[in-house]
Amino acid sequence: MKTYLDCIPCFFSQALDTARIAGVDEKNQKKILDEIAGKLPDISFDFSPPRMGKNIYNIVRKYSGKDDPLEKIKEKSNNLALSIYSQLESKVFASNNPVLTAVELSIAGNIIDYGVSRQVDVKKEVENILNREVNSMNKGMFHYEEFERKLASSKNILILGDNTGEIVFDKLFIETVKAEYKEKKIIYAVREKPVINDATMKDAEACGLDKVCEVISSGSDAPGTVMSLCSEKFLEVYNNADMVISKGQGNLESLSQEKREIFFLLMAKCKVVASGIGCNVGDIVLVPGSLINI
Amino acid sequence: MKTYLDCIPCFFSQALDTARIAGVDEKNQKKILDEIAGKLPDISFDFSPPRMGKNIYNIVRKYSGKDDPLEKIKEKSNNLALSIYSQLESKVFASNNPVLTAVELSIAGNIIDYGVSRQVDVKKEVENILNREVNSMNKGMFHYEEFERKLASSKNILILGDNTGEIVFDKLFIETVKAEYKEKKIIYAVREKPVINDATMKDAEACGLDKVCEVISSGSDAPGTVMSLCSEKFLEVYNNADMVISKGQGNLESLSQEKREIFFLLMAKCKVVASGIGCNVGDIVLVPGSLINI
Numbered sequence: 081m082k083t084y085l086d087c088i089p090c091f092f093s094q095a096l097d098t099a100r101i102a103g104v105d106e107k108n109q110k111k112i113l114d115e116i117a118g119k120l121p122d123i124s125f126d127f128s129p130p131r132m133g134k135n136i137y138n139i140v141r142k143y144s145g146k147d148d149p150l151e152k153i154k155e156k157s158n159n160l161a162l163s164i165y166s167q168l169e170s171k172v173f174a175s176n177n178p179v180l181t182a183v184e185l186s187i188a189g190n191i192i193d194y195g196v197s198r199q200v201d202v203k204k205e206v207e208n209i210l211n212r213e214v215n216s217m218n219k220g221m222f223h224y225e226e227f228e229r230k231l232a233s234s235k236n237i238l239i240l241g242d243n244t245g246e247i248v249f250d251k252l253f254i255e256t257v258k259a260e261y262k263e264k265k266i267i268y269a270v271r272e273k274p275v276i277n278d279a280t281m282k283d284a285e286a287c288g289l290d291k292v293c294e295v296i297s298s299g300s301d302a303p304g305t306v307m308s309l310c311s312e313k314f315l316e317v318y319n320n321a322d323m324v325i326s327k328g329q330g331n332l333e334s335l336s337q338e339k340r341e342i343f344f345l346l347m348a349k350c351k352v353v354a355s356g357i358g359c360n361v362g363d364i365v366l367v368p369g370s371l372i373n374i
Numbered sequence: 375m376k377t378y379l380d381c382i383p384c385f386f387s388q389a390l391d392t393a394r395i396a397g398v399d400e401k402n403q404k405k406i407l408d409e410i411a412g413k414l415p416d417i418s419f420d421f422s423p424p425r426m427g428k429n430i431y432n433i434v435r436k437y438s439g440k441d442d443p444l445e446k447i448k449e450k451s452n453n454l455a456l457s458i459y460s461q462l463e464s465k466v467f468a469s470n471n472p473v474l475t476a477v478e479l480s481i482a483g484n485i486i487d488y489g490v491s492r493q494v495d496v497k498k499e500v501e502n503i504l505n506r507e508v509n510s511m512n513k514g515m516f517h518y519e520e521f522e523r524k525l526a527s528s529k530n531i532l533i534l535g536d537n538t539g540e541i542v543f544d545k546l547f548i549e550t551v552k553a554e555y556k557e558k559k560i561i562y563a564v565r566e567k568p569v570i571n572d573a574t575m576k577d578a579e580a581c582g583l584d585k586v587c588e589v590i591s592s593g594s595d596a597p598g599t600v601m602s603l604c605s606e607k608f609l610e611v612y613n614n615a616d617m618v619i620s621k622g623q624g625n626l627e628s629l630s631q632e633k634r635e636i637f638f639l640l641m642a643k644c645k646v647v648a649s650g651i652g653c654n655v656g657d658i659v660l661v662p663g664s665l666i667n668i
Contacts, residue, residue, distance in 0.1 A: 085400065085403050086387075086390065088386050089384070089386040090383070092382050092383040092386060093383035096379055106379065109379050110419075113382055113414065114414055114415045117411035117412070117414040118411070120408055120411040121411070
C-alpha cells in the first residue's frame with residue numbers, strides 16, 4: 081500500500097509511544113517529533129508506511145542512544161509468550177482441527193504489538209487470547225479453506241514473521257503443520273536488525289524457532305517486508321516459495337500490492353488497513369492478497 | 375492545561391479531519407499537514423492546545439478558500455438538534471428533577487463534536503442521547519449537588535458555549551433553569567469568529583439562544599476560552615459572574631488552571647484530559663475545576 085495522509089498522525093504517535101517505552105526523556109521526545117515533522121514535506125507517498133517507519137525508528141534510536149531501544153520489552157514479550165506455551169499447545173492438542181487452532185492462535189498472537197497499539201498489557205492480552213472463543217473471529221474475513229488447500233499442496237513455505245512474543249505463537253503453528261503434514265520445508269523470515277518490537281534472529285533463537293525450521297533474515301530493518309530493501313537471498317527464497325504466509329500489519333502494508341499469492345494473517349490495527357481489507361479495526365483476519373484493495 | 379506531546383498527533387489528525395469535512399482536496403490536505411509540521415519546532419508547550427488550535431484552523435481555512443469551512447456541517451448539527459428539541463423538552467418535563475435532566479442532556483449534547491471525534495453520525499448520536507440511561511453516567515465524576523448548590527445561590531451565571539448542535543441542548547438547560555429559579559441572569563458566550571465547528575453569534579441566533587438569554591462573544595476565535603485573547607467586555611462578564619459553567623473540552627483545556635471556581639461539563643475526548651480529570655475517555659462528567667489536575 082502507499083502511504084496515506086492518515087498515516088501521518090500515526091507516525092507521530094508511534095514515534096512518541098516507542099520513545100516513551102524506550103525511556104527517552106521528554107525533551108528528546110520533542111526533538112524526535114520535530115525531526116519527523118522536518119521530514120514530512122519530503123515523504124514520498126508512493127512508498128509504503130514501513131519504509132517511513134524505518135526512518136522514524138532510526139530517529140528514535142538516535143535519541144535513545146541505544147541500538148535496540150525496545151530490547152527489554154521485546155524480551156518480556158517473548159518470555160511471557162513462552163510462559164504460556166504449554167497452555168497454547170494443550171489447546172492445539174485438544175482441538176479437532178489442530179492446524180486451524182494453531183492458525184487462529186498464531187493470528188491472535190499478533191495482538192502482542194507495541195508498534196501500533198499502545199501500552200498493551202501483554203499478560204492480559206495473552207489471557208484474552210486463551211479465553212477467546214474461536215467463533216468470535218470474523219468468519220467473513222477468515223479464508224481458512226483456501227489457506228488449508230494451499231498449505232496441503234505446498235512443499236516450500238515461507239512465513240514472514242512480525243513481532244516478538246507473536247513469534248512464539250508462530251513456532252507452535254510451525255510445529256503443528258510439521259506434525260500434521262510430512263515433507264514440508266518451512267522457512268521463517270525475521271528482520272535483519274532491531275526495529276520497533278519486531279523479531280530478529282536473536283529473538284527467533286531465544287524462542288527456539290531455529291529448532292523447528294530454518295530461520296533467515298529479510299536483509300532489511302524496515303518494520304515490514306519492503307522488497308526493494310530485502311537481501312538477494314531473501315528474495316530468492318520468497319520467489320521460490322510455493323506458499324507465502326505473511327504475519328502482521330507491517331508486512332501487509334509493504335506487500336499488499338505484490339502480484340504473487342500471499343496469505344495475510346493479522347489483526348487490523350488502523351482504519352486505513354481495515355478499510356482495505358473490508359473489515360473492522362480489531363478484527364482478526366486471514367485473507368489472500370487478491371481480496372485486499374489498498 | 376499546557377500542550378502535551380500527545381497533543382501533536384492529534385493536531386495533525388484534527389486538521390486532516392477538518393480539511394476533509396471542509397472539502398479540501400488531497401494535495402492541499404498534504405500542504406496543511408506540512409505547514410503544521412513546519413510550525414511544530416516553535417510551539418510553546420506552555421500555551422493551551424486551543425491556542426495552537428486557532429492557528430491550525432487558520433491554516434485549514436486558508437487552504438479551503440472559505441471563511442467558514444464547516445458552515446454546512448454546523449448548520450446540519452444545529453438543525454438536527456433543533457429537530458429533536460421537543461423530544462428533549464418532553465424528557466425534561468417528565469423528569470422528577472428537571473434541572474438535573476437538563477444538565478445531563480446539555481453535557482450529552484457535547485457528543486455532537488466534529489472537532490475531536492471523527493465522522494460522528496449526529497442523528498445516531500442524538501438518538502443515543504435520547505435513549506441514554508441517566509444512570510449510565512459516571513456518577514463519581516458527576517458533582518451535581520455542588521453544582522446545584524452554586525446554581526441556587528448565584529444570580530449572574532455565565533455559560534461558555536462550545537459546539538454547534540450542542541448549543542440547542544444548552545438552550546433547553548437555560549430555559550429549564552429560568553423556569554425553576556426566578557431572578558437568574560444568564561449570559562451565554564460564543565466564539566467571535568468561526569473556528570472548527572464551534573458556535574458563533576450566528577449559530578446562537580439561528581438556534582434562538584438570544585431569545586432565552588443574553589448572548590455575548592468571547593472576543594476570540596480560539597476553539598476554547600483563551601483568556602489572553604478574549605475581549606475586555608467578555609473578561610468583565612467573566613470576572614463579575616457568580617457562577618461560570620464551561621461546556622466542552624476546548625474550554626476546559628484553556629481554563630483548567632484558572633483560579634476562580636468553574637464547573638466543567640463535558641465528554642472527555644482524549645487520554646490526556648481524561649487522565650487529568652481522573653475519568654475514562656468517553657465519560658460524561660460534571661466536575662469543578664478544583665478537582666482537575668492538568
